[in-house]
Amino acid sequence: MATPATARPGERGAKDVDTSDEFRLLATLEDGPVKEQIRRRIITAWLPMAHRLAYRLRERGEHLDDLKQVAALGLVKAVDRFDPDRADAFEQFAIPTITGELKRHFRDHTWHVHVPRRIQDLRNRVRIAVKELSTTLDGRTPSTEQIAAHAQLSEQDVTLGLRALETYRSLSLDAALDHGDGGSEEQHTLLHVIGALEDAFALVEDRESVKPVLARLPERDRRILYLRFFQDMTQSAIAAELGVSQMHVSRLLNRALARIRAEATRAPAGKYRKAA
DSSP states (O other), X not given: OOOOOOOOTTTOOGGXXXXXXXXXXXXXXXXXXXXXXXXXXHHHHHHHHHHHHHHTTGGGSSOHHHHHHHHHHHHHHHHHHOOTTTOSOHHHHHHHHHHHHHHHHHHHXXXXXXXXXHHHHHHHHHHHHHHHHHTTTTTOOOOHHHHHHHHTOOHXXXXXXXHHHHHSSOOOTTOBOOOSOSOOOSOOBHHHHHOOOOTTHHHHXXXXXXXXXXXXXXXXXXXXXXXXXXXXXXXXXXXXXHTSOHHHHHHHHHHHHHHHHHHHTTOOOOOOOOOO
């Protein structure tokens, strides 16, 4: 059995690694320590190739060590799936497998805001087009029309791709903002700009407190409350709709509000007066 030549970065290329004998032997072995040893030996021999594929993507914002781990996982999958009887060169089989694993990692784990896969693909095409056009436009930002023509996309798709470029990474609320004054010691963050108090938060507890009380009210009382406070109808209009007097509506309304107030605050409600 040939001993694999383990390639190291800067010493040997992937084509100098020959594990064909190991793969043929691996296919004949039953699961066990010997097979696992041969499998590990193959993975070790091809690991530098996987790391080189990860190194090519180092400028996309991910830590190189994380990319190396993903590439190594892709290599393990390639080793386990490779059939020497159906393919001659492991390298030709492994590279697409490892590259696909890296692409899935970027697609599934590096987007701070989730977007559909089609939009992710548009982002990549737009990003490449902008990079290529920037070298021919003297540093000027290409227009939407120029990007669309270069990438063979519609202007609408280019717009979606440009928006997706902004969703790949999100800013922290603690990100410092530069106001250009230079002398200000007070640091302003993104939170100072977009942060605001939500008035409705103070009503959450009150709203939750009255829900069960409202559910126990008679149907007619609930309808009067709905017409008065959600439809903004006057007592006279409610009386006309229900076929009763305005004074009767007032008594029903006051009685319902008193009951809600008493039960919601868990205070003794007393006896509720029955409407005439």
